[in-house]
Amino acid sequence: MSMSKKTLNKNLHKAKNAKKDEFYTQLPDIERELKHYTRHFKNKTVLCNCDDPRVSNFFHYFSYNFEELKLKKLITTCYKNQDMELFSRNKSEKAIYLEYEGDKNNNKVPDIEEIGIKHLKSDGDFRSEECIELLKQADIVVTNPPFSLFREYVAQLIKYDKKFVIIGAYNAISYKEIFPLIKDNKMWLGYGFKGGNAYFQTTHARKFAKGVYNEETGLVKFRNVTWYTNLDIAKRHEKFIFYKQYNKDEYPTYDNYDAINVNKTKEIPADYDGVMGVPITFLDKYNPDQFEIIGIDRPLVEEITGRVSRFRINGKEIYARIVIKNKRL
Numbered sequence: 001m002s003m004s005k006k007t008l009n010k011n012l013h014k015a016k017n018a019k020k021d022e023f024y025t026q027l028p029d030i031e032r033e034l035k036h037y038t039r040h041f042k043n044k045t046v047l048c049n050c051d052d053p054r055v056s057n058f059f060h061y062f063s064y065n066f067e068e069l070k071l072k073k074l075i076t077t078c079y080k081n082q083d084m085e086l087f088s089r090n091k092s093e094k095a096i097y098l099e100y101e102g103d104k105n106n107n108k109v110p111d112i113e114e115i116g117i118k119h120l121k122s123d124g125d126f127r128s129e130e131c132i133e134l135l136k137q138a139d140i141v142v143t144n145p146p147f148s149l150f151r152e153y154v155a156q157l158i159k160y161d162k163k164f165v166i167i168g169a170y171n172a173i174s175y176k177e178i179f180p181l182i183k184d185n186k187m188w189l190g191y192g193f194k195g196g197n198a199y200f201q202t203t204h205a206r207k208f209a210k211g212v213y214n215e216e217t218g219l220v221k222f223r224n225v226t227w228y229t230n231l232d233i234a235k236r237h238e239k240f241i242f243y244k245q246y247n248k249d250e251y252p253t254y255d256n257y258d259a260i261n262v263n264k265t266k267e268i269p270a271d272y273d274g275v276m277g278v279p280i281t282f283l284d285k286y287n288p289d290q291f292e293i294i295g296i297d298r299p300l301v302e303e304i305t306g307r308v309s310r311f312r313i314n315g316k317e318i319y320a321r322i323v324i325k326n327k328r329l
Contacts, residue, residue: 023200023220025144025167027057033191033227034061037165040140040231041069047138049126050145050153052078058143059098063110066102074100075134078124095124097134126153135160140231142166144200151177154228158186165190165229167198172228173280174296174320182283183293189283190227191235198222240285242270251276255312256301259323273329277311277321294323 048058059076066074077097099116103109122128126135126145135141135156144167145153155177157164164187172178181187199219212221246269251260259275262268265282275294286293294300297320301309310317 023144023147023202024055025057026199026201026219027060029193029198030057030061032194034142034165036191036233036235037229037231038069040163041071043070043072044139045073045075045137046071047135047141048074048076048143049131049135049141050078050143051076062142063100063115066100066110067108071102072139073137074098075138076100077120077126077131077134095120095122097124126156132156132160135162139163140165151175154178154181154187163229163231165227165231167225168228170224170226170280173283174298176299179296183295185288187228187230188236188286190229190233192226192284196223198225237287237289238285240268240287240290242268244269246272252313255315256305256309257297257311257323259311261311261313261318261321268326271329273326275323275325277323280320280322282322282324290327292325292327294325296323297321 046062048056048062051058056076056078059074062069062071062074075097078095097118097120099118100110100114101116102114104114105111120128120130122130125131139162141157141162141164147169150168150172153166154168157166158181173182178187199214199217199221201218202220213219214221244267246260251262251269251272253260254277257277259277260272262276262278265278265285268276268278268282277297297311298308300323301307301311310319311321312318
């Protein structure tokens with residue numbers, strides 16, 4: 001049966017979007033982050049559901065460290081593009097998923113005969129029924145999901161009550177679907193990328209500007225991505241060390257919200273018991289035992305004034321602020 005023009009255009013559009021979201025995470029970045037979570041993986045089924053297992057470093061990491069992490073099972077799926085040109089990295093014309101349950105011949109290597117290769121009926125989209133069935137089997141999801149579908153992807157993880165360690169844009173913090181989860185301590189930031197820079201391999205690297213795309217390595221540099229998780233990590237309990245005291249000249253009050261402004265996270269005053277606006281980067285130091293998150297600037301201003309606006313000082317809007325309070329005062 002021939003495909004209708006409407007269906008073909010829809011599939012090509014999906015493929016185009018998928019190509020834009022094809023970013024392959026480097027193995028050193030995966031190793032650097034996941035070393036902080038090893039205690040969580042014992043006897044667990046891990047799902048990497050946005051990874052072509054034939055080229056995925058997530059699959060490589062978990063399969064080669066399967067015994068050391070004491071995993072129960074590893075499942076990996078990927079989205080199969082409808083446009084064959086966009087699927088050129090891969091050998092198969094069908095979406096597949098892999099299941100690996102550990103080394104069987106004691107050579108400490110995940111051999112091809114030890115890996116169950118299975119075809120998916122659909123295109124491998126994480127929202128498809130068969131991929132959701134695989135999600136239900138998983139205890140922890142670890143992957144780099146499509147940036148453009150981050151809201152929807154996280155919503156699915158929350159719906160099915162899954163633990164996760166995933167990569168997302170740093171500005172996702174302020175999404176109306178994401179920030180309430182952070183505020184309610186249902187997800188938080190992981191350790192992040194070395195020096196704040198992430199380097200991804202992608203099929204469309206040459207579209208990026210010089211200085212962002214490195215022709216020698218074939219990698220694209222991103223400064224605005226981080227790791228998100230809902231697994232408990234030591235970083236989350238590191239005590240914030242104060243070194244400043246409050247004075248009204250250094251910490252002005254906003255024109256349109258009753259809170260003081262703190263320009264840098266390290267400048268949070270130790271003795272202020274009221275509400276404070278701090279930079280979004282505060283979340284890298286956020287300890288829920290010390291601080292309470294009240295909200296984020298725009299929704300708070302809209303609730304009071306009926307207008308969407310950032311906080312203002314002397315009539316001038318400032319950068320995005322998260323509103324917090326010291327719980328121990």
